[in-house]
Amino acid sequence: MKEQERALSRRQFVGGAAGTLGAMMLAGGKTARAEPAAAILTAPQDAAFLDRAPDGPPLKAGVVGCGGRGTGAAEDFLDAGPNLQITALGDVFADRLQSCRETLAARGQEIPDSRCFVGFDAYQKVIASGVNVVLLATPPHFRPEHFAACVAARKHVFMEKPVAVDPVGIRSVISSARKGQTIGLCAVTGTQRRHQRDYVAAYQRIKAGTIGELVAGYCYWNQDQLWFRTREEGWSDMEAMLRDWVNWCWLSGDHIVEQHVHNIDVINWFLGKYPARAVACGARHRRPTGDQYDMFSVDFVYDDGRHLSSMCRQISGCENNVSEFVVGTKGASNCRNKIYKLDGTALWEYDYPKDASGQPTGQVAISPYKQEHIDLVTAIRTGKPINEAETTANSTLVAIMGRIAAYTGRQVTWEEAMTSDLRLGPTTYEMGPVNIEAEIPVPGQA
Amino acid sequence: MPAKRLLRLLSLPFRLLRYRLVFGALVAFGLVLAHHADKSTSSDDFCASCHVHPQASASWKLSTHYGVESGVVVHCVECHLPPGGLAYYWEKARHGLRDAYGSLFTDTSQIDWEARSSLEHALTYTYEESCTRCHQNLFPLNLSPKGDEAHLHYSRKAGELPCINCHLHSGHYDERATQPESFGELSTATREIFTEPAPLARFESFVEHIPGTSVSFEMIAIPGGEFLMGSPQHEAYRRADEGPVRRVRVSRFLMGKSEVTWDEYQAFYAQTAAKGQRNTRALAEDTRRKVDAISGATPPYGNPDQGWGKGSRPAITMTHHAATVYCQWLSAVTGKSYRLPTEAEWEYACRGGTPGPYFFPGSPRDFTSETLWNKIFGVDLDAIAPYAVVDSTSGGKTHPPDKVKANPFGLLHMTGNVREFCSDWYSAEAYATHPGGHAITDPRGPESGKEHVIRGGSYASDAIAVRSAARDATRHSAWLMTDPQNPKSIWWYSDCRDVGFRIVCEFHGDLVQPPGGAARPGGSPSPSGSPEGANR
Numbered sequence: 001m002k003e004q005e006r007a008l009s010r011r012q013f014v015g016g017a018a019g020t021l022g023a024m025m026l027a028g029g030k031t032a033r034a035e036p037a038a039a040i041l042t043a044p045q046d047a048a049f050l051d052r053a054p055d056g057p058p059l060k061a062g063v064v065g066c067g068g069r070g071t072g073a074a075e076d077f078l079d080a081g082p083n084l085q086i087t088a089l090g091d092v093f094a095d096r097l098q099s100c101r102e103t104l105a106a107r108g109q110e111i112p113d114s115r116c117f118v119g120f121d122a123y124q125k126v127i128a129s130g131v132n133v134v135l136l137a138t139p140p141h142f143r144p145e146h147f148a149a150c151v152a153a154r155k156h157v158f159m160e161k162p163v164a165v166d167p168v169g170i171r172s173v174i175s176s177a178r179k180g181q182t183i184g185l186c187a188v189t190g191t192q193r194r195h196q197r198d199y200v201a202a203y204q205r206i207k208a209g210t211i212g213e214l215v216a217g218y219c220y221w222n223q224d225q226l227w228f229r230t231r232e233e234g235w236s237d238m239e240a241m242l243r244d245w246v247n248w249c250w251l252s253g254d255h256i257v258e259q260h261v262h263n264i265d266v267i268n269w270f271l272g273k274y275p276a277r278a279v280a281c282g283a284r285h286r287r288p289t290g291d292q293y294d295m296f297s298v299d300f301v302y303d304d305g306r307h308l309s310s311m312c313r314q315i316s317g318c319e320n321n322v323s324e325f326v327v328g329t330k331g332a333s334n335c336r337n338k339i340y341k342l343d344g345t346a347l348w349e350y351d352y353p354k355d356a357s358g359q360p361t362g363q364v365a366i367s368p369y370k371q372e373h374i375d376l377v378t379a380i381r382t383g384k385p386i387n388e389a390e391t392t393a394n395s396t397l398v399a400i401m402g403r404i405a406a407y408t409g410r411q412v413t414w415e416e417a418m419t420s421d422l423r424l425g426p427t428t429y430e431m432g433p434v435n436i437e438a439e440i441p442v443p444g445q446a
Numbered sequence: 447m448p449a450k451r452l453l454r455l456l457s458l459p460f461r462l463l464r465y466r467l468v469f470g471a472l473v474a475f476g477l478v479l480a481h482h483a484d485k486s487t488s489s490d491d492f493c494a495s496c497h498v499h500p501q502a503s504a505s506w507k508l509s510t511h512y513g514v515e516s517g518v519v520v521h522c523v524e525c526h527l528p529p530g531g532l533a534y535y536w537e538k539a540r541h542g543l544r545d546a547y548g549s550l551f552t553d554t555s556q557i558d559w560e561a562r563s564s565l566e567h568a569l570t571y572t573y574e575e576s577c578t579r580c581h582q583n584l585f586p587l588n589l590s591p592k593g594d595e596a597h598l599h600y601s602r603k604a605g606e607l608p609c610i611n612c613h614l615h616s617g618h619y620d621e622r623a624t625q626p627e628s629f630g631e632l633s634t635a636t637r638e639i640f641t642e643p644a645p646l647a648r649f650e651s652f653v654e655h656i657p658g659t660s661v662s663f664e665m666i667a668i669p670g671g672e673f674l675m676g677s678p679q680h681e682a683y684r685r686a687d688e689g690p691v692r693r694v695r696v697s698r699f700l701m702g703k704s705e706v707t708w709d710e711y712q713a714f715y716a717q718t719a720a721k722g723q724r725n726t727r728a729l730a731e732d733t734r735r736k737v738d739a740i741s742g743a744t745p746p747y748g749n750p751d752q753g754w755g756k757g758s759r760p761a762i763t764m765t766h767h768a769a770t771v772y773c774q775w776l777s778a779v780t781g782k783s784y785r786l787p788t789e790a791e792w793e794y795a796c797r798g799g800t801p802g803p804y805f806f807p808g809s810p811r812d813f814t815s816e817t818l819w820n821k822i823f824g825v826d827l828d829a830i831a832p833y834a835v836v837d838s839t840s841g842g843k844t845h846p847p848d849k850v851k852a853n854p855f856g857l858l859h860m861t862g863n864v865r866e867f868c869s870d871w872y873s874a875e876a877y878a879t880h881p882g883g884h885a886i887t888d889p890r891g892p893e894s895g896k897e898h899v900i901r902g903g904s905y906a907s908d909a910i911a912v913r914s915a916a917r918d919a920t921r922h923s924a925w926l927m928t929d930p931q932n933p934k935s936i937w938w939y940s941d942c943r944d945v946g947f948r949i950v951c952e953f954h955g956d957l958v959q960p961p962g963g964a965a966r967p968g969g970s971p972s973p974s975g976s977p978e979g980a981n982r
Binding site: 151152154171172174175178179181182183418419 | 583584585586587589591594595597598599602934
């Protein structure tokens with residue numbers, strides 16, 4: 001009798017629970033499916049972003065590559081949060097180092113002579129000078145070697161994009177990234193759109209399915225002619241090339257790699273995969289120095305047949321455009337602050353901070369250049385590492401695929417690019433002659 | 447006893463408390479006993495207790511897995527059984543039964559341990575999960591640049607590449623496994639160095655000399671003639687690509703008495719080697735066009751002779767491209783026209799006028815290991831061993847020329863030893879493209895293809911694969927799977943150990959254009975590397 005009673009109550013319990021569960025599933029199913037897309041459009045933006053990194057033990061950073069970007073990165077780092085210092089500088093030119101030093105001194109960061117290092121090996125001395133973080137902002141040719149040295153010395157890294165100029169360099173960065181991953185090293189890579197609040201908000205909404213499945217991507221960096229330095233009296237080949245690095249392929253990777261990688265990276269980010277092959281055109285119309293092209297147009301194709309149309313140009317007097325665009329089965333977006341339905345009606349727009357008169361400023365609250373350092377310092381101080389090195393290496397490789405496809409006129413596959421033994425540049429670094437002619441590549445054959 | 451009473455008796459322990467306790471105690475005791483038995487039969491001492499392979503224990507103690515550097519000892523079953531769970535017990539039972547059978551019923555002193563240590567065998571008694579259970583981080587901080595490349599390659603080939611493809615000797619030290627610094631150097635201390643190639647004034651067998659070395663080799667004059675190429679329908683184990691049989695006329699030529707040896711191949715390497723040269727595809731195309739600037743192989747990865755020794759053993763593991771460049775170099779230094787044989791020349795030479803499956807008496811059914819009879823009672827070794835090095839007679843390795851008797855043309859090791867490159871592209875329908883009836887003269891094979899023909903089978907082949915008519919083809923991608931270099935080597939196969947080649951010399955005056963479109967070589971080779979270029 002007792003047993004029977006117990007059995008009955010067990011059955012009731014199970015049955016009851018099942019009933020409730022069943023009801024929940026039936027009811028919840030429909031609403032659950034409809035929820036994410038609609039909900040995300042009205043969800044708060046910027047939820048995960050901090051305006052400032054948390055406090056913590058002092059973090060000392062060294063700068064390798066003290067040019068415009070390096071100095072800028074140093075300042076962004078200092079602005080990221082409390083208790084941050086720049087304590088060492090390294091550059092291959094004493095004058096560049098000096099101007100960075102003066103800028104930092106003007107905001108209270110005094111760096112003594114004993115921690116200012118000049119030369120190709122300056123990076124080793126900066127790393128060994130007692131810093132916790134290294135900011136790498138040299139021409140990208142040197143990045144893989146510098147990054148490997150930082151990882152070996154267990155230093156956190158901020159390194160500018162692109163992370164390499166050739167496949168050998170890319171593989172080195174990927175290996176270093178994986179080595180750093182296992183010991184919890186932080187590496188932020190200057191792809192600042194991934195830290196830009198409007199881009200991230202757009203990404204979250206598109207990821208949740210507001211425009212359905214993505215079917216195509218477009219990215220552009222068409223701008224005026226970039227800076228150059230003409231060779232001066234008394235400069236060796238190496239000095240001339242370094243001071244004009246953005247115009248030499250072995251130093252910069254050509255402008256599709258050096259600059260346009262930003263936009264290519266955005267599409268890779270939104271699509272969630274990398275192209276399988278590339279066919280491209282490119283040419284040099286007006287660039288005054290160096291050996292690079294000044295325009296590229298690439299058709300990247302993914303393994304599922306989708307296309308990314310990529311265009312970049314550095315010529316003055318032309319129509320300019322720096323942006324990205326994705327098209328989905330239910331809509332389209334500029335990846336940044338607008339999502340539309342296919343008929344053009346707006347689904348979502350990013351809500352920019354307002355200025356004094358109540359007008360949207362069109363700028364995110366915290367500049368992405370500062371945000372990336374805030375995120376780096378936060379990661380270091382909270383023990384939740386972020387490591388963007390491999391992701392950016394993959395995007396850089398995509399840009400390299402585009403470059404080689406344009407230079408040769410041939411189709412280049414991801415597999416070929418990832419396994420190629422191509423290495424640009426000289427094997428030793430010293431101020432003196434460099435055995436590289438300014439040979440402009442000509443695709444195809446007669 | 448009636449069933450119902452028996453059931454009642456047997457269920458006593460479950461029903462009555464006191465019996466439940468005793469039963470439970472017995473079960474617990476049984477589990478403890480079983481656990482102890484498992485542990486004690488998995489100890490290193492137990493593995494060594496049959497005294498069947500003391501050299502395995504010795505080599506383990508010299509290896510990195512015996513704390514040579516770290517002090518950490520990895521025990522036998524940690525590699526030789528899977529990490530745990532059901533698979534562990536299953537594999538343990540399986541191996542245990544096989545080992546017990548082997549030690550009780552077979553002559554353990556006859557076991558060829560070297561053959562058992564090859565990669566193919568090692569895969570049957572080691573487990574990838576056992577490697578990765580401990581080696582969870584493939585990118586440790588102290589990984590070398592070569593290690594970086596190799597492990598990136600491994601991670602891209604997820605699941606296709608076992609660890610031991612590269613790390614075969616990590617558990618059992620083998621000093622022959624690393625490539626000696628002296629690869630390519632020939633010892634010429636006590637032998638005469640030739641300054642001139644041998645003359646070839648008449649069509650007759652001769653001994654060629656490689657100038658600048660003490661290396662010589664015999665070339666046998668093969669008279670022209672007609673033969674039936676392919677195998678008849680009734681031949682045992684015949685395959686479809688060996689037909690239809692056609693009548694082929696072959697012009698006279700000279701052929702290497704045996705396969706190209708390590709001595710000969712190392713002479714080529716030493717004279718043309720390109721250390722640190724780039725392996726780009728453009729380079730490969732260059733070599734075919736500019737034969738007056740012959741650049742040779744990059745250094746091999748690991749020890750290409752597999753630890754079996756060099757000297758007069760056949761050179762192995764080079765690619766088809768490497769073999770053709772060898773011929774170009776040899777032609778340039780001797781002033782003669784050396785090349786790879788065509789498939790027709792090869793089969794004509796192998797048969798030596800015999801129509802049967804082999805040039806020696808016997809049927810594939812006698813020699814193959816495939817039939818149940820032969821599996822139980824063994825292959826008829828005495829009838830095949832004097833003529834051919836195949837899997838049942840080779841001990842798992844290549845052999846020097848004098849191991850076998852010559853065929854009717856005086857050639858050695860046409861059958862077996864190593865598979866030999868031919869110049870033809872392989873097509874399964876190649877024979878069918880020429881109508882039967884009248885004889886074809888000097889066929890060269892298809893105009894294009896993906897893989898090349900290889901003939902003759904090897905030390906690892908069953909007797910079926912070494913029949914005179916048996917056809918085989920290279921498998922270019924599969925044979926480069928393990929290659930960690932980027933891009934893959936164009937000179938060495940990483941995953942094929944039984945391929946080599948023999949050469950043919952055209953008698954000057956014969957107007958035969960070498961197949962494949964390669965230009966007739968002339969002038970002297972220059973040993974240095976490719977043109978430097980801003981190769982973007």
